[in-house]
Amino acid sequence: MRILDAALMLIADHGVGGTSLQMIADAVGVTKAAVYHQFKTKEEIVIALTERELGRLDDALEAAEAEKSRTKAREVLLTRVIDMAIERRRAAATLQSDPVIVRLLAEHEPFQAYLTRLYGVLLGDASDENRVSAAMLSGAIGTAVVHPLVADVDDDELRTQLLILTRRLLALPE
Amino acid sequence: MRILDAALMLIADHGVGGTSLQMIADAVGVTKAAVYHQFKTKEEIVIALTERELGRLDDALEAAEAEKSRTKAREVLLTRVIDMAIERRRAAATLQSDPVIVRLLAEHEPFQAYLTRLYGVLLGDASDENRVSAAMLSGAIGTAVVHPLVADVDDDELRTQLLILTRRLLALPE
Amino acid sequence: MRILDAALMLIADHGVGGTSLQMIADAVGVTKAAVYHQFKTKEEIVIALTERELGRLDDALEAAEAEKSRTKAREVLLTRVIDMAIERRRAAATLQSDPVIVRLLAEHEPFQAYLTRLYGVLLGDASDENRVSAAMLSGAIGTAVVHPLVADVDDDELRTQLLILTRRLLALPE
Amino acid sequence: MRILDAALMLIADHGVGGTSLQMIADAVGVTKAAVYHQFKTKEEIVIALTERELGRLDDALEAAEAEKSRTKAREVLLTRVIDMAIERRRAAATLQSDPVIVRLLAEHEPFQAYLTRLYGVLLGDASDENRVSAAMLSGAIGTAVVHPLVADVDDDELRTQLLILTRRLLALPE
């Protein structure tokens, strides 16, 4: 959907609060009213957007949940998360840290459920160490891919390093 | 300054774009015009705010730069960063990821210089591995302290774990 | 357009700087936002307004430019200018002397071109005498029609006198 | 008074409505409050300003009123008006046409009286022709000196031409 594409890019650049429906409509090349024809409110756009991005993990999440070994499950999921973050470098950080989206993730029921599943796989057991390392990972990957320090690291190298460092952080065998 | 305190909390909750001057003025208990008497624009508030928070690292940064050993320097700085992030759990993430502040950090000259110093200590050498691990750390700490997964981990335990995991990520001796 | 009508009257009374969009919207009986739907900025209103008033000279200007005799051309144009000034006594002066409009006339390209045509006809040749008399005329007519001294001179008499005096000023045969 | 000087120049450029006390204070290099120490309101500044400029005609007005011959009286006054307009080219037009000042001249008692004296001399008798020609003159001189058409006519030549044209308009012997 072109509206969601445009909205995602704009939100990545200006945040949800800094992105107006006018900007989205202009980017798509239609009128505001046309946007409203497809989404009843601005929030609905943000939800659809987040749903779509989160949905990209569906396959990996299901595969991970099907794994018997927790360690293997984590690996499957993390690899996919890293791939996704690299594919969509610009959007990755914002979606995880924009206050509006954060609030949405915390309050919108379906997201809650999805995140619970996600954390379930990510966590292994719920020891403090695991909880903290999972929390670190959550932000680290999204933030890392857009960080100025890695602006000129190419995608493949970045992917390799992220995998290594992630395993190290989780004390997985390298 | 009470204005900056109020602004920081509001921005942590709603992002820069979601925080209006009216909200700030109301939180302080004065009129919008009174806020404008002290800051000529909204951006000026955000700059002052960011400057103040960043300034809390001054001591540690100077101490780190005075260290001969790069490894020791990194430790000094990281310890302080972790302490700060825990002290100001709510604000930590937003300040690092709000698009408005990110843009500010990238475009406002004095911030550029400060960040260069910061990364200089954090990086050690500029190998790809180091660059990626430093980038991960930048976001990881800020994000971790506000992550729902660690909401009920107490400050001391969180601090201990963050130190351990950070050393692990950077392959420092534990 | 009702917005332009209202704006013209208000600007005639209070000047551009003293006329707010709220005043214009109130006069038309719509909201400010409705005004903004048709004009993107206040300046755009002022431009449209000035364009429209200036446009009333189009016919006379074209007719004048088609004349072979310079003297005849001036007469055609001046007669129309006087008629217009009398028709729209209130607005005439402000449009020629409000600093905002003056700046607009000087900086907005299309106005520049139009005024050059206008002065081309008005000037005849570019002797100093002609330049000064044309400059005097420009303001004199607009100012005269709203001057308190002539407040109780009726339109027809005023028109007759303006024609006589204008010819005298330009040393045209009466 | 430096405040009045600054205010006059600013008003000439932006009109009364477009000139704020902040602008005036900035131009003088003091605070708004300091301006308020000398003038209780903005209107008071405009009044003082207009009074001061109008006052420059005092000598000529008195001399003119002392003349027995009406014709001579007009000449004395007009010569002075022309001199003043040329001396203060920029301010001349605004003071005569800014709607705020126009309203002030019409409503502020002392100005009414002064203008009545001025018109008394200017008019000669109150025939329609005289009234219209005096009205034209009022605006013509002020407007002419700032008109783009005469921007590169030097002061002396402009003065000469204005005198000639003025006499012609009033049917005085050249």
Place this chain on the structure above:
DNA sequence: GATGAATGAGTGTTCATTCAT
């Protein structure tokens, strides 16, 4: 004399949203 801090009302402009067509 001059300042800094404050205010309430206003500025131009944009917001998300609605609705008749």
Place this chain on the structure above:
DNA sequence: TATGAATGAACACTCATTCAT
């Protein structure tokens, strides 16, 4: 499906003005 016109509320910011110091 899409539009254009409209709205009320909010936005960042400036206004003229006051007052304690």
